[in-house]
Amino acid sequence: MSVVSEDRARIESAIRRRYGEAARVEDLRLATLGQSNRTWLLDIVESGGARREAVLRQETYQGPGNPFLPSHKQYRAICIARELGVPTPEPFFLFEEADGLGQGFAMARVEGETLPKKILEDPAFASVRPRLAYQCGEIFASLHRCSEEALAFLADSPDSVDPIRAQRDRIDAYREAHPALELGLRWLELNRPREVTRTLVHGDMRNGNFIVGEDGIRAVLDWECCHIGDPLEDLGWLCTRSWRFGRYDRPVGGFGKRADLYAGYRSVAGREIDEREARYWEIFGLVRWAAINLMQAFGHVELGRSSVVFAACGRNCAEMEYDLLRTLDGSFD
Known part of the structure; x- marks a missing residue:
C-alpha cells in the first residue's frame, strides 16, 4: 500500500x-x-x-x-x-x-481564490482589487494587537529570538556559497531598525496565502512561519518584490499601493508607519525568501523530496539575489 x-x-x-x-x-x-x-x-x-x-x-x-x-x-x-x-x-x-x-x-475549507494570477487578472475581482491593500493593513493591525506576554509558546522560535541570525543559520545549513545573500545579511545587520514593542507576526501573509472572494479577503492561510517580532516585518513581507508577480508599480502584492496598506493599518492601530523601517523589512524579505527557496532545493537534492517545483526553487534563488542587489543599489523600488 x-x-x-x-x-x-x-x-x-x-x-x-x-x-x-x-x-x-x-x-x-x-x-x-x-x-x-x-x-x-x-x-x-x-x-x-x-x-x-x-x-x-x-x-x-x-x-x-x-x-x-x-x-x-x-x-x-x-x-x-x-x-x-x-x-x-x-x-x-x-x-x-x-x-x-x-x-x-x-x-x-473556505471558498474563494488563492492563485495570484487570478486575483490580479480575473474580471471577477476587478471591483475588490483596489480595496485589498487597505484590507491587508486592517488585518495586520488586528493581528498585531496581540501582546508578547500571550506568546510564550513562540519565544524559542529562531525567528522570535533574532530573525537575521535565523536566516544566516538556515543559509549556512545548506552548505552553499551565496555572496549576494552574505551581502544582504551584512546590510541587514548594519541597518537594524530601532527596538519596538513586539507582537504576533504572521510571517507569510502575501498574495497567494489568503483566500479572496468578490467581497474581499475571506481567510488568511499558512501560519507555519508565525513568530514574535516587529510588526513592520509583516507589512514589508507583503511588499517584497517577489510577491508583486511582475506588477512592480503596485508594490502591495501586485494589486495596491503602500499608502493604502499603511492607511488601512493606521485606521485600526492608530499609528503611523515609518516608511524607512518598513522598507528595511522588504529587503529582509528578499533574503528570507531566498533562504526558503534554498531549503526546498536542498530537500529535493539531499532529502528525497523529489519535485520539479522544489528543483525550480534552486534556480529561483538567483532571481532573489539579483533583486536584492538591484534593490540595495537603488535601481529597484
Whole structure:
C-alpha cells in the first residue's frame, strides 16, 4: 500500500474517532497547490447528515534549517488570531499520535481564490482589487494587537529570538556559497531598525496565502512561519518584490499601493508607519525568501523530496539575489 493510500485509511479512522463511527469521508483528494505541507481536501459527513468541508495539513519537511513551526503551535496561533478578529479558517482538531498521520491539523475549507494570477487578472475581482491593500493593513493591525506576554509558546522560535541570525543559520545549513545573500545579511545587520514593542507576526501573509472572494479577503492561510517580532516585518513581507508577480508599480502584492496598506493599518492601530523601517523589512524579505527557496532545493537534492517545483526553487534563488542587489543599489523600488 502506498503512503497516500495508507494516509487515506488513517484519515477516515481519525474522522470516525472524532465524529463517531457513523461519520464518513467523501471526496477525499490531495490538493495540487501548496508545497510546504501535504494538503488534503475532503468532506466530513456526520451521522445526522451534517457536512463539513475540511482541509487537513500534514507536515512534510523535517530537514536542516526548517523554518516552519510545529503544527500544534500553528494551530494555537490560528486560534489566537481568530479571537483577535483576523479572518481564518475555523480550526477543527489537531492530529494525535493515535491517528498515525504525523503532525498536522484539520480546519474548515473556505471558498474563494488563492492563485495570484487570478486575483490580479480575473474580471471577477476587478471591483475588490483596489480595496485589498487597505484590507491587508486592517488585518495586520488586528493581528498585531496581540501582546508578547500571550506568546510564550513562540519565544524559542529562531525567528522570535533574532530573525537575521535565523536566516544566516538556515543559509549556512545548506552548505552553499551565496555572496549576494552574505551581502544582504551584512546590510541587514548594519541597518537594524530601532527596538519596538513586539507582537504576533504572521510571517507569510502575501498574495497567494489568503483566500479572496468578490467581497474581499475571506481567510488568511499558512501560519507555519508565525513568530514574535516587529510588526513592520509583516507589512514589508507583503511588499517584497517577489510577491508583486511582475506588477512592480503596485508594490502591495501586485494589486495596491503602500499608502493604502499603511492607511488601512493606521485606521485600526492608530499609528503611523515609518516608511524607512518598513522598507528595511522588504529587503529582509528578499533574503528570507531566498533562504526558503534554498531549503526546498536542498530537500529535493539531499532529502528525497523529489519535485520539479522544489528543483525550480534552486534556480529561483538567483532571481532573489539579483533583486536584492538591484534593490540595495537603488535601481529597484
